[in-house]
Amino acid sequence: MSDAPVEAFEPPYYAVVFSTVRTQDQDGYSETNDRMEELVRDIPGYLGMDHAQNPGGLGITVGYFRDADALTQWRTNLEHRAAQQRGRENWYETYSLHVAKVERSHTFKRA
């Protein structure tokens, strides 16, 4: 079950929901995406990430962070900002971003 979702943490923590539809122009996307996944792991307070993708359609990424400082570090990271810029210029047809403080959570696992 390598595809199991990130488990619930002790609230409060942050969930960042990033829902996207991509364009036909995906030149460089995959490399940049891999690099971002690598980079975010270095952010103190980064907790984990889940991603699901409808083939050819909507993708949802949810990143989990311990606190607002971690969010700020990630949001203002220069390499991340450059990637966001390229995303708006080339890769995303549309996206919605929701930054939310988790109040309640739990994980279920089949016995």
Next chain:
Amino acid sequence: MSDAPVEAFEPPYYAVVFSTVRTQDQDGYSETNDRMEELVRDIPGYLGMDHAQNPGGLGITVGYFRDADALTQWRTNLEHRAAQQRGRENWYETYSLHVAKVERSHTFKRA
């Protein structure tokens, strides 16, 4: 672009992130899922829902609600509770649920 994500609302509002890996036993899942999508639309304060699914793997559903009252109505709905019970008994290998209050959000659309 029928697959476009739910657009950002004016904060505060709630995002409910439900990330799942399902079992081999999906008997009745699809009908129940359709019924839940129908039922949640009747909850006052329900704002919308996005879903993305890795084929054969992780699925992420994010529901958006205006306030805590809307969450309570949905959480305590009897038909929904019966469906949750069947989900734990049959359909889900594992899931994580995160209930979070959105503090900041935006939507990008290509010009």
